[in-house]
Amino acid sequence: MVMISVSFLFVVFNALIVPVYSQTCQGTAVYAPCSSNSACGCFPMVTADNFGVCGFLWLTCARLTPCQGTNDYCEQPDHVCVRHPRCQNQPVCYPLQMIDQRVCPPPTNIPVDTTTPLTTTPEITMTTTAPFTETTMTTTVSFTETTMTTTIQTTTTPSASVKPADNICATATWSKQGITVAGGGGTYGSAYNRLNYPDGIFIGKNQTVYVADTDNNRVMKWVKNATVGVLVAGYGGSGTNSSQLRRPKDVVVDGDETVYVTDHNNNRVQKWLRNSFRAMTILNLANSYGIALDDEETLYVSASSGGYIYQQRKGASKWESIGNNGTQVQHITIDKNGAVIGVTTQFKQVLIKHKNQTKFYYIADGSEEYFLNPSFDPYSAIVDQSGYVYALERSNNRVTRWSPGAKTGTVIIGGRGAGSAAEQLNSPTDITFDDEGNIYIADTYNHRVQKFLINKSSCN
């Protein structure tokens, strides 16, 4: 456990979690005016050409630490790497609190351009637990320095890998009515409260939902109960440069909040350090599709062509092929024993490859039999601690649950035709658990992520 103490100026905390927006500046010189608050100026971002953030100019240099590594990243949460030559020649980490629009509001004489789609105007967003009080909002130039110390705890070996709790018993049930936890609103869109054909989903700490927002060419993060998402990867619309994505299909996030994305149409896998505008390519792979992370932070990637699954152990630079069943594999997941679970839409099967074995088996029974129902149509599947398989069937708009070895499954969610009601799905593509055993589904044609609450009252 490492303890870091960080001091901020004039921050007054309350318990609310609200998304806030930072003011940005483009094509402007360092320190150029960018806000109706004359105490704010433009700080060019190191990771983005010609793009900067509008921040409070007069933070004490001593409070700003240099950015790290060759990629100029900030280890402290909620900091961005900017140029600030008055303080240091080297880029420094600037707190997002100081580039909040409530500190540096947009210039009053420049109308806010609402016609530009959000995806072409990179906007740094953040979630903060520290909204400013009325007094700091109306102050324009001088702030009174009342220092407050925040203690940030980071564990040395963090893991964001979420597994369902052990107590999903045989008789557990799930609510039939889904709750929308990301997107929705009856339509697709590119505003931050909308999604556009979302595909892979990942649940991080505190039930934070990460979504591969495929047709918006971006990855969004929705904290619990949020009504608007935060952009975490994919800036500037569809494209091939290091800020961009083209039809991303799946996402995982590690304990450092590094985001890994299968950038499907760019045939690569991208790694985005927290708050970074640019990604690194960590694997070139035709039709990269599914991605998973195990408890040891080994990454696994599948492709919807070729059939190979690759793994990269934490800290290693090399990728190894861990098997080829000769089929297309869409979404993948890792069970508690380290087995890789994959789905092949080509053969309409759920596959399992046990740790340290090369052979794939069809589940649920470990034999080589197909599920006997010819209409079985899995697109993504998960397995709980007792070995129950949960298959998300895309064209059947339902989830079926299969006890270990069973030849028939039980419909637990959906199965009421394609539709947008709370108990319906429309061409869903991905399924996952949170650590309580609640089920989340990427309800793709409804442009939303649905959460189905677990009911364990019959478990003991």
Ligand SMILES: *[C@@H]1O[C@H](CO)[C@@H](O)[C@H](O)[C@H]1NC(C)=O
């Ligand atoms: C999760 O919530 C706890 C308590 O509110 C908070 O301290 C922690 O920072 C949160 N973690 C993440 C990754 O959001």
Ligand SMILES: *[C@@H]1O[C@H](CO)[C@@H](O)[C@H](O)[C@H]1NC(C)=O
């Ligand atoms: C989310 O909303 C539920 C229900 O309104 C509430 O009980 C819970 O405390 C909220 N959680 C957070 C993190 O805001």
Ligand SMILES: *[C@@H]1O[C@H](CO)[C@@H](O)[C@H](O)[C@H]1NC(C)=O
């Ligand atoms: C990538 O292209 C977009 C759109 O043209 C642009 O906004 C962004 O700055 C570019 N990123 C890099 C790293 O060049």
Ligand SMILES: *[C@@H]1O[C@H](CO)[C@@H](O)[C@H](O)[C@H]1NC(C)=O
């Ligand atoms: C898999 O192999 C590794 C290294 O060869 C070994 O340490 C580990 O115990 C094996 N795991 C299982 C489940 O057999």
Ligand SMILES: *[C@@H]1O[C@H](CO)[C@@H](O)[C@H](O)[C@H]1NC(C)=O
């Ligand atoms: C894929 O796995 C299944 C189940 O074990 C097996 O029947 C099939 O032959 C495998 N295909 C290849 C090409 O290995």
Ligand SMILES: *[C@@H]1O[C@H](CO)[C@@H](O)[C@H](O)[C@H]1NC(C)=O
């Ligand atoms: C949970 O399941 C029990 C039956 O096992 C049922 O009586 C109860 O109403 C359910 N609770 C909810 C909130 O649906």
